[in-house]
Amino acid sequence: MENVIELHGVSKKFQTFSIDDIDLQMKQGYTTGFIGANGSGKSTIIKLMMNLLKPDKGKVRVFGMDYANHEKEIKNRIGFVYDSNIYYESLNLKDISRIVAPAYTQWDDKLFIKYVNQFELPINKSMKHFSKGMQMKASIAIALSHHADLIIMDEPTAGLDPTFRRELLDIFQEVMVNEGKSIFFSTHTTSDLERFADYIVLFNKGEILLNQRLDELQEQYILVKGSTDLLDRDTETHFINIERSQDVFQALSKNIQEVQEVFHDHVVIEKASLDEMMFHMKSAHRNQGKQLNI
Numbered sequence: 001m002e003n004v005i006e007l008h009g010v011s012k013k014f015q016t017f018s019i020d021d022i023d024l025q026m027k028q029g030y031t032t033g034f035i036g037a038n039g040s041g042k043s044t045i046i047k048l049m050m051n052l053l054k055p056d057k058g059k060v061r062v063f064g065m066d067y068a069n070h071e072k073e074i075k076n077r078i079g080f081v082y083d084s085n086i087y088y089e090s091l092n093l094k095d096i097s098r099i100v101a102p103a104y105t106q107w108d109d110k111l112f113i114k115y116v117n118q119f120e121l122p123i124n125k126s127m128k129h130f131s132k133g134m135q136m137k138a139s140i141a142i143a144l145s146h147h148a149d150l151i152i153m154d155e156p157t158a159g160l161d162p163t164f165r166r167e168l169l170d171i172f173q174e175v176m177v178n179e180g181k182s183i184f185f186s187t188h189t190t191s192d193l194e195r196f197a198d199y200i201v202l203f204n205k206g207e208i209l210l211n212q213r214l215d216e217l218q219e220q221y222i223l224v225k226g227s228t229d230l231l232d233r234d235t236e237t238h239f240i241n242i243e244r245s246q247d248v249f250q251a252l253s254k255n256i257q258e259v260q261e262v263f264h265d266h267v268v269i270e271k272a273s274l275d276e277m278m279f280h281m282k283s284a285h286r287n288q289g290k291q292l293n294i
C-alpha cells in the first residue's frame with residue numbers, strides 16, 4: 001500500500017519544545033485522525049507536512065516527493081485547512097477564489113460555489129466580518145474546491161456548531177468514499193474520529209504514542225473497573241495505567257483474556273473510548289517515559 005505522507009527521522013527544536021526523530025507514515029485512501037493534548041506538537045507536525053516549517057533533521061515526503069524539488073506539484077494536490085484565517089481579511093470570498101484559483105490546476109469554480117451555498121457563506125461580504133466558524137467554513141470550501149488528492153486540516157471542527165460539524169463530517173465521508181482521497185486532520189473532539197477515522201495517531205510531548213487502525217484499537221483496549229483491594233504488584237502488571245479514586249480503580253489494558261483469568265467477575269470490563277485511551281496512555285507515558293509498552 002502506498003504512503004501519501006512519510007516523515008523519516010524528523011526533528012525540530014524550539015526554545016522550550018522539541019520533536020525528536022519522528023517516523024510517521026500515512027496510507028493513501030484513508031482518514032487519519034491526529035490527537036494529543038494542547039501543546040503536544042500536532043500543529044508543528046502539520047506545518048512540517050506542509051513545508052511551512054523546515055525540519056532541522058530528517059525527511060518529509062508527500063506523494064513520494066520532497067519539497068525541495070516538487071513544492072508546487074505537492075501543494076497543487078493538497079487541500080489545506082489551517083486553524084486561523086490565512087487569507088487577506090479585507091477580501092471577500094469572490095476575490096479570494098479569483099486569487100486562489102490560478103494556484104491550482106484543477107480549481108473548480110462550480111464546486112466552490114456549491115460549497116459556499118451549502119455552507120451558507122456570503123460571497124460578497126468581507127472576511128473580516130466573518131465569525132470564527134464562518135472563517136473555518138470558508139477555509140474548508142476552498143480546500144475542497146480543487147480536487148485535491150490529500151486534505152490536511154488543523155482542527156477543522158474547532159469553532160463549528162454541532163449541527164454543521166456533523167454535516168461537515170458527512171461531506172468528508174462523501175469525498176472519501178466517492179473520490180478515494182486521503183484525509184489527515186487534528187482534533188480535540190474524539191467523537192469526530194470515532195465517527196469516521198480509519199487510523200489514529202496519538203501524539204504526546206513531541207512523541208508518537210500510538211499509530212494504529214481505529215477498529216483494532218476499539219477491539220483491543222479495555223477499561224477495567226474494580227476495588228483497589230484487588231491490586232498488588234502482580235495484578236497491576238496487567239494494566240497499562242491505573243487511576244485510583246478512594247477505594248476503587250479504573251485501568252487500561254489490552255489483555256482481556258489475562259484480565260478475565262486474573263480477576264474473574266470481580267471487575268467490570270468495558271470497551272475503552274478514545275478519550276479514556278488518551279488519558280491513560282498520556283498518564284502512563286508521564287510515569288514510565290520511553291519504556292511505555294502499549
Ligand SMILES: Nc1ncnc2c1ncn2[C@@H]1O[C@H](COP(=O)(O)OP(=O)(O)OP(=O)(O)O)[C@@H](O)[C@H]1O
Nearest residue numbers: 014015016017036037038039040041042043044045
Ligand atoms: N514557532 C515557534 N517557536 C517557538 N515555539 C513554538 C513555535 N511553534 C510552536 N511552538 C511550541 O511548540 C509546542 C507545540 O505546539 P503546537 O502548536 O505544535 O501544539 P498543538 O499540539 O498543535 O497544540 P494545540 O492542541 O493547543 O493546538 C508548544 O509548546 C508551542 O509553544
